Structure formats: structure tokens, C-alpha cells
Amino acid sequence: MAKLCIEGVSKAFGEKQVLSDINLTAESGEFVALLGPSGCGKTTLLNTISGILRSDAGRVLVDGRDIGGLPVEKRNIGMVFQNYALFDHMSVGQNLAYGLKIRRESREEIRKKVSEALEMVRLPGTEKRRISSLSGGEQQRVALARAIILRPDILLLDEPLSALDKNIREQMQFEIKRIQKETGITTVFVTHDQGEALAMADKIAIMRGGEIVEEGKPQDIYVRPESYFAASFLGTNNLIRGTYDAAGRRMAAGELFLPLERRDFQDGQEVAAAIKEEYVHITKPGNGLSGVLTEKLFLGQLVRMKVSVAGHELKAVAMEKEARELLVGETVGVELEHIQAFAVQ
Amino acid sequence: MKNLENQTKQAHSRGRSGLASFGLLLPGGGMLALLVAAPLILLIVASFCANDSFSGGFTLANYQQVFADGVFTSLMGKSVLMGLAVTLGCVLLAYPVAYGLAKLVSERARGSLIVLIIIPFFTSQLLLIYSMIVLLQGQGPLMSLLALFGADPSASILYTDAAVFLILLYEFLPYMVLCLYSAIAKIDDNQLRAAQTLGAGRVKRFTSVIFPKSLPGLLSGILLVFVPVTGSFVEPDLAGGSSGMMVGSLINSNFAAAYNLGRGAALSVLFLVILTAITLVINGLLRWAGRGRQRL
Numbered sequence: 001m002a003k004l005c006i007e008g009v010s011k012a013f014g015e016k017q018v019l020s021d022i023n024l025t026a027e028s029g030e031f032v033a034l035l036g037p038s039g040c041g042k043t044t045l046l047n048t049i050s051g052i053l054r055s056d057a058g059r060v061l062v063d064g065r066d067i068g069g070l071p072v073e074k075r076n077i078g079m080v081f082q083n084y085a086l087f088d089h090m091s092v093g094q095n096l097a098y099g100l101k102i103r104r105e106s107r108e109e110i111r112k113k114v115s116e117a118l119e120m121v122r123l124p125g126t127e128k129r130r131i132s133s134l135s136g137g138e139q140q141r142v143a144l145a146r147a148i149i150l151r152p153d154i155l156l157l158d159e160p161l162s163a164l165d166k167n168i169r170e171q172m173q174f175e176i177k178r179i180q181k182e183t184g185i186t187t188v189f190v191t192h193d194q195g196e197a198l199a200m201a202d203k204i205a206i207m208r209g210g211e212i213v214e215e216g217k218p219q220d221i222y223v224r225p226e227s228y229f230a231a232s233f234l235g236t237n238n239l240i241r242g243t244y245d246a247a248g249r250r251m252a253a254g255e256l257f258l259p260l261e262r263r264d265f266q267d268g269q270e271v272a273a274a275i276k277e278e279y280v281h282i283t284k285p286g287n288g289l290s291g292v293l294t295e296k297l298f299l300g301q302l303v304r305m306k307v308s309v310a311g312h313e314l315k316a317v318a319m320e321k322e323a324r325e326l327l328v329g330e331t332v333g334v335e336l337e338h339i340q341a342f343a344v345q
Numbered sequence: 346m347k348n349l350e351n352q353t354k355q356a357h358s359r360g361r362s363g364l365a366s367f368g369l370l371l372p373g374g375g376m377l378a379l380l381v382a383a384p385l386i387l388l389i390v391a392s393f394c395a396n397d398s399f400s401g402g403f404t405l406a407n408y409q410q411v412f413a414d415g416v417f418t419s420l421m422g423k424s425v426l427m428g429l430a431v432t433l434g435c436v437l438l439a440y441p442v443a444y445g446l447a448k449l450v451s452e453r454a455r456g457s458l459i460v461l462i463i464i465p466f467f468t469s470q471l472l473l474i475y476s477m478i479v480l481l482q483g484q485g486p487l488m489s490l491l492a493l494f495g496a497d498p499s500a501s502i503l504y505t506d507a508a509v510f511l512i513l514l515y516e517f518l519p520y521m522v523l524c525l526y527s528a529i530a531k532i533d534d535n536q537l538r539a540a541q542t543l544g545a546g547r548v549k550r551f552t553s554v555i556f557p558k559s560l561p562g563l564l565s566g567i568l569l570v571f572v573p574v575t576g577s578f579v580e581p582d583l584a585g586g587s588s589g590m591m592v593g594s595l596i597n598s599n600f601a602a603a604y605n606l607g608r609g610a611a612l613s614v615l616f617l618v619i620l621t622a623i624t625l626v627i628n629g630l631l632r633w634a635g636r637g638r639q640r641l
Binding site: 052074081083089098102146147 | 541
């Protein structure tokens, strides 16, 4: 249990600025996800916390103590690597006991802790198994157990689920979340998968080009993003550009007029809007805007559609039974909500 | 019926593939049989023959002669010590070099550094030895340099065992570096980082990850260095002075100078047996050490 503060951390590789002036706080016991496209600097940030990389500027504080000068092995930080990095020349038990032996704990103590940790990741009694005999999901659990067995101040997870099959990945999301809550270890999780971040994190920090664009609770950042990047990055979006019409309190994009909640724009100012596909509701003609259904894709539980409205093609998604009656080529009504508008820089 | 047909078809194809793999094994296997197994058998037979034409019948005389004067025992002991010392020297020098090469230098520098290590292989062994002799001799570059610090420039370690040790070390270091390099390069960087996050300092990272994971490379390096160094005779003859003789020189002189094929063969067989035994012991010890580090 420790609070993590990152203050003004910068890092450059040669000419390339990878991190610029990063500020981030993870409260004690909080689960923070660093979310961003590849190359945004999220793994570099993780490595400056662990000490694998030294930052050029800024401080990393754990409970107010600057750990920037300490070598990796003295930082008391647990890490799960993307490829797990298990010691494949040792058994499961030896992997878990590794750090405990370095701390010179007694044999009895080690045996007890190893068995408890395996219990926690739901792999009891596997001490003697060889790493190569484990499945991907099991290796993931062992890697997690090895990282938390030392009760680190901070736990770092570097895309830990990216190598797993879809089904196991979803199962492991729950598992990691459960274990994180049970142990109460402050956790920083790096991912490029927004579903993972939204499902698991208490707080998401969205990164782009070495900067944190926006941070907040998953619900807030998804429904009410404060930046165009966050709005367009999360979910599947309809992106529309137009100009603000102050008199009508709306934005005009060709023939399409969208009423806006935000009104702090100048008349005629260029505005970019993002509407998530699930906020485009397709109904009977006569409701809202008038459009023509152009495509319908059956996905089982869901139906994905495209609708042409005033010269714009909008993506929409609905439950299968709600969209059953709608036919391609028909005129339909289109209702829009949660239109997120931002000034174009 | 259909099943039966299928089975016979399978049997046929299996027969063909058996023939094919035999055909593919033939060049390699034949070469081993002709160039390794056959000479070895001849050598063993010759060591038990009374005369050089393989016609004198079975005798133990060759072996009795070898042990009669004690020259072999003392030279063998000296050679094994030299072999062990050079091998140890190579291991100690090669580990940091191989580690740096595999993990610390940039991709671009690595290529040219490896070429530098391989360059000696393009030169004849004799040339390497003479170049070292020139370097080490009295009034030579090394002694002239040391003279600046007050050493006698005409003195030299040349024609001592120390010179032989240095020359052998110089000759065989590249083998050890390359063997260790290829083993260490295969170690996943994240495993070293993981060890570090779990609290392992430099020493612990070496003993628990680098050493056990580079063991196969280390063992082949030891084999490539220890066996030829122990059997070397050119280096001691050229740079070892009057008392520099090693067991290789003894074997060589029996074949090349004394034309005593039987005694030479007996010496060779003994040398082979002793070296195999020592190598097996080293192998076992290292494997035990590699595992012992990881016991719960």
C-alpha cells in the first residue's frame, strides 16, 4: 500500500522526445491504466517507474520518498512483463521463491508464502511443475504471483494480457482485478486495448505522443471526455467537422445540423464533433432526423448499421431485437445524443 | 478392404521414407565412420600391436613402456594443469566480453566487434604463435614498453611456461567468447529485468540466470578449449624453452621422430581416455552447480 506520484518526468532517446513532462498520481491501492496507441510512451513511462530506464528529468515518489536514484532491485516494485519473463530453467515454486530467497526468509516461511500465492492465483499445488508445461494463461498467473509475493509497494503490468486468447483474456481481466483488490497493491497497468482499461481500471490516463492527454474515471472519460483525442480514441466514433452557429446553438456540417450542449464557441468557429456509435439511435421515420439505412451487419447479439443522413454516413449499433424490423434502403428516423464537440486547433 | 489398402499404402510410404532418411544419413554418417570411428579403432588396435605392421599379435608392452619411466605421468599432469589454467583464464576473460557483446553494445557495433574476434581464424596458427613470440621476446615491443617503468628490456618471460600459457590463452580465447556469446545472446532481457525487480543484484543475476542459461555454451566452449590446449605441442616446443615439453610433444615425437607407432598409439589412447574422463567430470560439476543454485 503506497501512493505513487510522478512529477514532471521527461525522457528522450537521442533526438526523439518520448516522454515530456508527465504528471500522474496513483492513490494507495488504486488501479491506474495507461492507455494509448503504440509508440505513445506508455511502456517507457512504466520503465522509468521500475528503474529499468532512468528519466532525464522529474521525480518518481513512493509515499513521498524519491526512488529515482535507486537501482531497480532496491525499489520494491513488482512487475509483470508482456512475455511474462518467467525463469524457464526453474520450476513454478522456484520462480515464486526467487525474491523471497534473496530476502533470506526462512524455508518454512518461503514454503508457506509460495503455497498461499499459488492459492491466490488459483493454481494450488503446482510448485513442482515446469514452466514449459504451463498454458499461456497459467504462465500469466505464475508471473502475477511471482510479482505480488514480495508485497511490492507498486505493481507494474506491461500489456500482460496481449499474448492470450480472447476467452482467457476476459477471464484474466476479472482475475487480475480481483487479486489487485484483495492485495490492495497500487497498480499501474499499460495497455493499448481500451476495453481492458475500461473494464479493469479505477482511473485511466490516456497518452499520446509522450504526453498524458486526459485522465479520469473510466465512465467519465468514456461518456464525457474533455479532449477531442479522448473522445475520438475511445469507442467507435462518428467524427464530423463543421462550423458553430451561435444563433441556432448548433453546429453546421453541410446539410447536417447538430444541436450542441457546449456553447463556449465563437460564431463561425470550426468545430469537430464525435458521436459514439451506440448514441446514434435508429427508429421509425418521423423521429429526429431523417435518413436512409444503407448497411446492416448481423453480429448475433448486436447489429451494426450505417445510415445516410444529410450527406453524412453515420455508424450505429443496436441490440439485434431492436433493429430486427429495420430494412436496408428504407427511410428511418435518426436520433443523436451525447454529441461531444471540441474547437479545432 | 479400403482400410487394408490404405494401410498397405502407408506401409509402402513408410518404407520409402525409411530408405530416404537412410540415404540422407549416408554422407554425414559415412564421413563420421570413415574419418572418426575408423581411425580411432585403428589407433586402439595399433596400441595393442607388437610391431608397426599390425602383424605381431596382441601385447601390452606399449602401455608397460609408457608407464615404466614416469615421463608420461608427469607430462600428462603438467598438460592437464596447463589445460585447466588456460580454460579457466578463457572463461574468466570471455564471460564479460561475451556479456557485453550480447547485451550492452549496439547492434551496429556488435557486427564489427564479432568480425574483430573472428579475424585470428583467418590467420595460420603458426603465424599467431610467432606474432606472440615477437611481442613477448626480449627487446620486443612489450619489454621495451615495460623498460619505461624500469624493467630490464632484455629480460623476457619467453621460453617459460608462462609464455606458453599466454600464447594458448590468446589463441583459444575467441572460441570461448563465441560460444558464450551465442548462449548469452539467447537470454531474454526481460528475464534479467524480472530478476532485478525481484531484488537480484549483479552477482545474483549472474549466478541464477546468466550462468545456468549459458551453461550449454560454456560446456561447448570448455570442450573446444580444454582438449586442444591439453594436447598442444607446437606452442610448448616453440615458446616453452628446454623444459616446456607437454604430453602432445611426447606423442608427436613418438610418431614423427622415433617412428614408434605402437607407443605413440598407446599414449594417444591414454590421453584420450584421461581427457574424456576429466571433461565428463567438469560437465557434471557445472550441471550440478547450475541446478544447485535453483533448489527451493
